[in-house]
Amino acid sequence: xxxxxxxxxxxxxxxxDRTTPLAGLALIALFAAxxxxxxxxxxxxxxxxHMLVQLPLLAIAGASLLLTSEPLQQMxxxxxxxxxCALILGTGCMLFxxxxxxxxxxxxxxWFRLLKVTTVPLGIGLCWLWAFQRSSLLxxxxxxxEGWASISRLAWIYLESPQQLCSSYLISEQQQAGTILLVVSxxxxxxxxxxxxxxxxxxxxxxxxxxxQSDAPDQKSE
Amino acid sequence: xxxxxxxxxxxxxxxxxxxxxxALGVLLWRTNGFSNYTYESARRASINKSPTALSxxxxxxxxxxxxxxxxxxxxxxxxxxxxxxxxxxxxxQGSRYQQLQHRIAEVGATNIVLLSVSIDxxxxxxxxxxxxxxxxxxxxxxxxxxxxxxxxxxxxxxxxTGLRIIADDIGGYSHSESIHLVKRGKLVxxxxxxxxxxxxxxxxxxxx
Numbered sequence: 001x002x003x004x005x006x007x008x009x010x011x012x013x014x015x016x017d018r019t020t021p022l023a024g025l026a027l028i029a030l031f032a033a034x035x036x037x038x039x040x041x042x043x044x045x046x047x048x049x050h051m052l053v054q055l056p057l058l059a060i061a062g063a064s065l066l067l068t069s070e071p072l073q074q075m076x077x078x079x080x081x082x083x084x085c086a087l088i089l090g091t092g093c094m095l096f097x098x099x100x101x102x103x104x105x106x107x108x109x110x111w112f113r114l115l116k117v118t119t120v121p122l123g124i125g126l127c128w129l130w131a132f133q134r135s136s137l138l139x140x141x142x143x144x145x146e147g148w149a150s151i152s153r154l155a156w157i158y159l160e161s162p163q164q165l166c167s168s169y170l171i172s173e174q175q176q177a178g179t180i181l182l183v184v185s186x187x188x189x190x191x192x193x194x195x196x197x198x199x200x201x202x203x204x205x206x207x208x209x210x211x212x213q214s215d216a217p218d219q220k221s222e
Numbered sequence: 223x224x225x226x227x228x229x230x231x232x233x234x235x236x237x238x239x240x241x242x243x244x245a246l247g248v249l250l251w252r253t254n255g256f257s258n259y260t261y262e263s264a265r266r267a268s269i270n271k272s273p274t275a276l277s278x279x280x281x282x283x284x285x286x287x288x289x290x291x292x293x294x295x296x297x298x299x300x301x302x303x304x305x306x307x308x309x310x311x312x313x314x315q316g317s318r319y320q321q322l323q324h325r326i327a328e329v330g331a332t333n334i335v336l337l338s339v340s341i342d343x344x345x346x347x348x349x350x351x352x353x354x355x356x357x358x359x360x361x362x363x364x365x366x367x368x369x370x371x372x373x374x375x376x377x378x379x380x381x382x383t384g385l386r387i388i389a390d391d392i393g394g395y396s397h398s399e400s401i402h403l404v405k406r407g408k409l410v411x412x413x414x415x416x417x418x419x420x421x422x423x424x425x426x427x428x429x430x
Contacts, residue, residue, distance in 0.1 A: 082234065085241040092245025099253065104261040104386075167261040167386035170396050 030061045034117045044107045047169040047177050055097065055120055062125025076130055083134030086127040087143075093123030098154065100165040107168045148188050155181035262398060265384045266412045273408040276382050280375055281339065281368035284351040288371060291407060297335045298423075299404040302415065303385060303397055305342035306354045311399050315415050316358035323365045325424050332364070334424055337404075340369035341387050341397055343376060383409060 034040050034054070043054040066072060080086050096102060097120060105112040132143055157165070158178030164171045250256065258264040279291045291299075302319070304312040319336050326334055340346035346354075351367040360367075370376040380387065387397045401420060403411045413419055 080237075081230075084234070084238045088238060088241040088245055092241075092249060095245075095249060096252065100260045101252070101258065101264050163260075164396065165260055167398070168388060170388065170390055172391060 030057060034058065035114070040113060044168075047166065047173040048180060050107070051103065051177055052180060055116075055124075058117065058120040059125035059128075062121025062123075062127075063129040064125075065121065066126045066129050080130065081134070083131035086134075087131035090124055090127030090131055093119055093127065094150075097124070098150070104166050104168050148185065148192075151181055151188070152185040154178070155185055261386065262400070266400070268384075269409055270411050273405075273410040274382060275408050276404065277378060279339075279379060280371045281366075282348065282371055284348045284355065284367045286348045289366065289368065291404070294335055294337070294366075295407065297333055299335050299337050299402075300420065300423075301337045301339060301402040301404055302400075303341050303387075304338050304354075305340055305395055306346050306350045307342070308394055311415075313358075315399070316354060316360070318415055319365055320358045320360045322420060322424065323360055323363075325421060326364050327361070329424055331424050334364070336365040338365070338367045339379065340367075341376065341385075341395060343369040343371075343373070 034043070042049070044050045066076075076086070097116070102112065102116075106116045107113075128143075132140060135143060155178050158174050158181065160178075161174070165174055253259060254264070254267050258267050276291060281289050283289055300322070302315055304315060306312070315338075319338065323336055326332070326336070340351065346369045348369075351369065355362075355365070355367055370379060379385070383402060385398055387395050390396045399415050400412045401415050401417075402409055403413065403423075
């Protein structure tokens, strides 16, 4: 079977190459920390640490794995060039871990803890980043908007629910987590609105490529 | 999303359908058809689907006597979990049990026994259990107020029922408020403590 034409340019790994050893070490440390019971218990003892620190860290670990591994990118390029499968699996995985039932089980069942440590980095971090990178601009906007809407929905549910949703955490902790999510949601909304009204803030960064281009002929002439 | 070549497009579409089916299947399976999202609802559904056999719990009642589940064999037990210094839900449950006890006496359903088990056995001495009954104006017959004979026994009870108990901010505990129906040594269902189905259960019970 003829190989499909390469539609997408390979990802830029210039920066990733420089950070590979550090990111790799951080990744191993994070996995180890989550598999060592005492470290895992420290995260899981509080709903805020569990949900708003440990899970995002695991997702970041998965995303950094994708950024730092060229063979992984090449493999994904072959099996999921458009990122649709990653988007579906990432969404499914996110919904799975948004359920209070699974958050609860991950605090007591060692198999669920192992499932969390493997599926959150791969299913959420890696899949979402891959899907995001392969998406069109419209799809990227939709993903960002849905991400923000999910944070807002969770904040609302945690703040408004009269019931204790997670059996492992008190209702007061649930409301604290809801407040933090609400603050994050409002901060995102305000930042996005300001960005929409006044444009990007990091003008220096925007101007960088221009200065590089202007430098190039000088180097050649030298 | 950018398009693929014609040949791989079909395969890719199939691949995406399989991924969607897998994700949906896992979510359907785990939530029991999108009906259980919390641990408590999943616990109830699991018990209703397949009743759990219980070991012969050893409990000490307010008179200091040791009773076991096997000694209550042949009775339907309505089991709740309390701690006497709880200022909120355990007090409401005490009143509820007093009402149910009154109803049991009216109907003459002596094959139904109310069983309150303390989750704080160190604090809840027989004397304190007795005070709890007095506060809620409960009568002696048909309602057993007990505590597990040891911490190990409490752990066994927690393990068998799937109960979750966590320490709260005011030196007490947060725990399931539900009532557990035990029949022939098996935990057969879990109901809300204020469910009207408990009254129906007593009303429809055969007087013995």
